[in-house]
Amino acid sequence: MLEVVITIGIMLVKMVIVLSVVMLMVAYVTLMERRVLGRMQVRHGPNRVGWQGLLQPIADGTKLFFKEELTVDKANKGLYHLAPVIYMGCALAIYAVIPFGNEIEVLGRVIPLHIADINIGILYVFALSSLGVYGLVLAGWSSNNKYSMLGGLRAAAQMISYELPLGLSIIGVLMLTGSLSMVDIVNAQEHVWFVFLQPFGFLLYLICAFAEVGRTPFDLVECDNEIVAGYQTEYSSMKFAIFYLGEYMHIIAVSAIAVTLFWGGWRGPFLPPVVWFIGKVLAFVFFFIWVRATYPRFRYDQLMRFGWKVLLPLTLLNIVVTALVTLII
């Protein structure tokens, strides 16, 4: 009995820690984005609230929290309120299966540093990530706004087009590992990281990941220059903030998955595993920001064509080549 209580207690503690760390990271990734973009664009970025602007995310959060909550007349109220929850919930749930470190020993107890090790880890991640799209589509549809609807429709089309190559791009890794569990995948990279065995798989995954989280150059879903703010046009106050946080959670999540699948997860010399893991994730986030500062955005039809006619065949080719090479070796 005691054993069960302790196990559940450890689980809860891990959940709370992961949740707070993720929330903190999201908050500071927003700051990082603004500061790094500032650096790249010959300006400062926010540096006034606290030392080097370190309290800026808190100020932003507080401000948004106290903003008036507006709900559009004739919006489909239930779905309108549900949409941000779906979006952020799905992004958050992904973190459950990501191993962010090796095992640690506390009071003679070995505690693995992941919340859950389910044997269909990757499937679970992609399932949730696809579910998140419902948040966007429903937000766009329930807002009773034409711009929102265009944004929602774009979201639906974009996610469906990129879900397939995204899923297929990692098949190579699965073939090498023979398991869907994230922990097994990290363990399989003890000697060599999969990015060296699957460079094309990694590149394809990266491109699809950009599309999946809707970042430049694939930020058509909310591209403010065309459709105002897309699905989130009619959202205000905390509901807007939740979409915003959800987006950054998604970015960190896809970065964490990239690190886990291709860059050896928490593995690395000298430094503790958790530090390695967070460092690698932040490097990916930096890359996302860098790309945002560099590229223009695709057009809707070009995006679709690129997904179906370029990425999908390439991912399939990658699978075939991987299979052949594995067979020969």
Added chain:
Amino acid sequence: MAKTETLTINMGPQHPSTHGVLQVILELDGEVVVKATPHIGYLHRGVEKLAENKTYHQCITLVDRLDYLAGMSNNFSYVLAVEKLLDIEVPKRAQYIRIIMAELQRIASHLIWLGTHAHDIGAMTPLFYTFRERDEITFLFEMVCGARLTPSYFRIGGLASDLPDGFVSKATELMKLFPAKVDDYETLLTKNPIWMQRTKEVGILSAEDAVNLGASGPMIRGSNVPWDIRRSNPYSSYEDFNFIVPTGENGDCYDRYQVRIEEMRQSAEIVLQALERLPKGDINVYAPKVMLPPKEEVYTDIAALIHHFKIVSGGFNPPVGEVYSSVEAPKGELGFYIVSDGTNKPYRLRIRPPSFVNLESLPTMVEGSLIADVIAVIGSIDIVLGEVDR
């Protein structure tokens, strides 16, 4: 059977990328534009009517505010029209300084166009780089006349003041560095595959359409019609300078982009030539009926004081007649048509704004394309609503 309808959306007047208060009613079939109807007038200030109640000198401040990104060019066109009415020609030095200002203004205006156009297409970084260089140019304007956006630097018959000390060296230094800066912007955009996909074959305006719709400036040159007033009807000694009039081939957004990029380089070249060969001498024509007397004389000589008072309070009376005069402003042909009835105020001041005329080609260019192209095309027309609505 399912019934399908087109979706009518209202883009603007409050929209992030209609460059001010342009309203476009779009009829969409999915994301494809079936019909685009631009509506203007949200920034109408009645400049033409206001001018009828101001003396000729006072109108200069009004025209500053037409295309508020190119105040110098507006000044230029207006004073040339009035000078044509009065039949006077300003000294060479003034002509050269006017050209320097107009070309610097062209660069400044094109820089804003490049930044906002790129931002509309999703590349946010060039905006900050172009504003950095544009700021340097506005600092130069501040040096000569104290204002950055609304200079009112040109006077009928000359200029408000001569170039201040240090201007020539500063401007030369900036213009020598400038081509390297243009290379920087081009690194981010010109060969970028996404940029090319977004602008090539988008918003095509054929040469024939461009002529029929009265397009001018980079719009018509992008469509391979080498129409540049600086070359075809040289004014203010433009014939003294060597420059190329760049043209595009297909008349798409990419061609207009390249035309404007090249124009910036050419303008920098013209400014350098003018600074190098800047003649010495007066900046004002000798025309006591029109011009204010020098300030020192106003303070010391009673006749000059009376003269000053008369010009300031009553202006001057040009001969009865009608004139049209135009210049190559950054956005195209900016013309002023002035009807004088012999009094000290224009009987009618009609402005031919390039943005307004160029905007008329918007429906031709966007119908049948996607909603994202509408944004790209509006950006590539380079409109300023202050000039469209006047």
